[in-house]
Amino acid sequence: MVSTVFTPAAPISEDELFAGRIREVQKVIDAINQVGQHVVIYGERGVGKTSLANILSSRLVSKAGAKALSPRVNCDGVDSFDTLWRKVFSEIGVTKPPSAGFVPSGLATGTTATYAQSLPQAPLTPDAVRRHLAAIGRGRLLLVILDEFDRLPNGTLRGAIADTIKSLSDHAVHATLVLVGVAETVSDLIAEHQSIERALAQVLMPRMEKPELQQILDTGIGRLKMTMTQPAKHEIVSLSQGLPHYAHLLGLYSARAALEGRRREIKKADVRIAIDSAVMNTHQSLVDAYRTAVSSPQSANLYGRVLLACARARVDEFGFFAASDVREPMSSIMGKRYDIPSYAKHLKHFCDPSRGRVLRIEGGKRKYRYRFRNPLMPSFVVMRGIIDGLVDFG
Secondary structure, eight states, X not given: OHHXXXXXXXXXXXXXXXXXXXXXXHHHHHHHTSTTOEEEEEESTTSSHHHHHHHHHHHOBOTTSOBOBOOEEEOOTTOOHHHHHHHHHHTSEEEOOTTSOOEEEOSSTTOOEEGGGGSOSSOOOHHHHHHHHXXXXXXXXXXXXEETGGGSOTTHHHHHHHHHHHHHHHTTXXXXXXXXXXXXXXXXXXXXXXXXXXXXXXXXXXXXXHHHHHHHHHHHHHHTXXXXXXXXXXXXXXXXXXXXXHHHHHHHHHHHHHHHTTOSXXXXXXXXXXXXXXXXXXXXXXXXXXXXXXXXXXXXXXXXHHHHHHHTSOOOTTXXXXXXXXXXXXXXXXXXXXXXXXXXXXXXXXXXXXXXXXXXXXXXTTOOEEXXXXXXXXXXXXXXXXXXXXXXXX
16 A cells, blocks of 8 residues: 555656646646647656656546546657657547547547557658647547657657647647656757747746655655654655655655554654665666766775765755865765865766766866766765765754
């Protein structure tokens, strides 16, 4: 039961378990309600973009009171325009009443076929897709969600999708395309196709605010009929660093620790147990990246401690920090004053291939800014620091 409420490995698919993101949800809904407007949801990995896309249909109803039809597919690097749209149309079920033609529906009871089975063998074109979506969307709310859009190669394929969006917008078709992808800016997803920007509502998914992360915990423990002490919530929210993935992960293991102790109240001690479980069950790719970044034949090396200080550094709204921001956490970890020259070379090395480029660098000399390439890394590093006794728990 706990693993159906706290789901760190999968996006939220149930509306009742979706927390926060009121502004972002409203912006998407506003765009969907405007004919000719489409949506791009973008941001860092792990901030909940797919979860938002998953719950859209439950928040929308047509003028006739019917739920939205919202086929969602994952894009991949081997897709062509034709295969991508056949995947979409395969997610739309059709029924054939005795006295009517094909009626689009969800893939559910009563479905006799998929819309893709009625398509001609000839490769689909943007104009053909526009005509099919116009037929399906007639009299209903239709959203087509293209998730992991960033995996599609730049060039002809993205150009054809841009042409499709422009055609749908120009013809005022009652269908909304929702593009979801990892990107820092919309330009990263639609490079060379800025002509469609006017037809796209741009929804940036930032990291979650503390009250939103707490809402994830409150919603989950409420469903489990459990309680959680305020210190336990504080620790989980702090360790999550704005990422719902870690709120779910630590919520999951904390709840299990409490239940194993035959308690319905989750305490701070349960969170400490959860940290061990979270680190032990972290994806191997993250573990390998961490090991590459901090390994050294010299036992007295500072790489692990400097990376921990980076993970605890104050960041700006885009996740960047300066070398000076590392000074205070580094001094705290080492128990004595440390200034930039003591760790400047480590920051540089973290940007090199030899250490896996765990950090990204921007700016010019004396104005360098750094950011973790993998947004999941900082919380993992801090939890490792707690386990290794380099950071106090609580």
